Amino acid sequence: MARMLNRGTGGHGLGGLLANWGATERETALSAKYGVRIGPPPDRPNGHFSHSMLDRIDRVLADLPPEHLRGNPELTAIQPAAPGGDSAASVYDGTERAITMVNPFGMPSWLYTELNRSSGLQRWLMDKGALSDYEGISRAGDQALGLCHQTRQVMGGTSSVLAHGNLVKWTIRHEVGHSVDQRVGWQAQLKQQARFGGWQTYGPDGDFPLKQVATAILGKAGLGSQLEVKDRWRMPLLESVTAALNPRVARDVPERLADLIADFADQTDEFREHLDQVIRFVQLALVQPWTLNDGGGDALAIDGRVYHVDHFGQWVSYLRQERTDHALSNYQFSTPAEWFAEAYAAFYDPKPGPCARLNPQVRAWFESELPASLRPEVAAGTQQDASRQHEEN
Ligand SMILES: [Zn+2]
Structure with missing residues (x-):
């Protein structure tokens, strides 16, 4: 069911856009802080993480050994699922060397992060x-x-x-x-x-x-x-x-x-x-x-x-x-x-x-x-x- 309902991780509509103001800049800053791309791939301009998700990513990564993040060639990105993607759950893909975060049941990000x-x-x-x-x-x-x-x-x-x-x-x-x-x-x-x-x-x-x-x-x-x-x-x-x-x-x-x-x-x-x-x-x-x-x-x-x-x-x-x-x-x-x-x-x-x-x-x-x-x-x-x-x- 999550496959059909998945609508990506960002906010929706004008209210969502306003609420997510500045998320792109935060993704850039966190990517630099941890040495792992945090956010969507460069060729996908939409579907950024919400602020509540970025808060949690930051809190968790801050407590992990830096060598598990920066300089870990098996972890290149933590990214939101592509809008309309078909994955039902968050996943680490060993070939892509990336973590894709999926909101289960297509729930909005503010709810998932709570x-x-x-x-x-x-x-x-x-x-x-x-x-x-x-x-x-x-x-x-x-x-x-x-x-x-x-x-x-x-x-x-x-x-x-x-x-x-x-x-x-x-x-x-x-x-x-x-x-x-x-x-x-x-x-x-x-x-x-x-x-x-x-x-x-x-x-x-x-x-x-x-x-x-x-x-x-x-x-x-x-x-x-x-x-x-x-x-x-x-x-x-x-x-x-x-x-x-x-x-x-x-x-x-x-x-x-x-x-x-x-x-x-x-x-x-x-x-x-x-x-x-x-x-x-x-x-x-x-x-x-x-x-x-x-x-x-x-x-x-x-x-x-x-x-x-x-x-x-x-x-x-x-x-x-x-x-x-x-x-x-x-x-x-x-x-x-x-x-x-x-x-x-x-x-x-x-x-x-x-x-x-x-x-x-x-x-x-x-x-x-x-x-x-x-x-x-x-x-x-x-x-x-x-x-x-x-x-x-
Ligand atoms: Zn697992």
């Missing part, structure tokens, strides 16, 4: 907007999987420690975090460390083959010694399950997964009951279980790791204990990039609560290892995959 994350109602609205964009979530699906009694949340959930204060300020901090991730190569080099959640990604664009997910699930379901059993097409169990849990296949051709039992019709009842557990595991993993407060709980946990398909359609896993002890929000444990951006927003939050929730070894990284890795001689050549966009309301 939204507070501690308001249950406002957070519920934000979550509703975010949830409507994720694949796999439906009331019928939740009913079939027995999830109806559970609330789905994005910005809060297992912890609401970050769910306080001004929404715009959190958004800016979080999005700058994405650019710092890209700057230091956190996803490429550090995300697998236990203190950072122990993230693993699977599939063609991941760290490990998809077959590793299938092996883990089959083991949990008690079929670890039957991987070579053939289906009716003479395909071994491991291959057959690996093909069926491929996120694209599972979403586009759900029968491939649901028909697994029929494909192994000549096996024992016990075998097929175990296979049914595999099917239910994958079905749950596909419906954004990270939005549930238990992240999917025992059902998706294998040897201390929780597996799911993230909102980019990739299988990922993380260390369950890290979520239990240190999660800042449900969103943080959706996908590695959001883990980092939320941790970043928490560490640099002016309130002490969010930072105190971080694993002490993560705090130590922000305190000393991150500044050390940004020294000019170290920071050279640490760019990483820029193909994904990270957006949130």
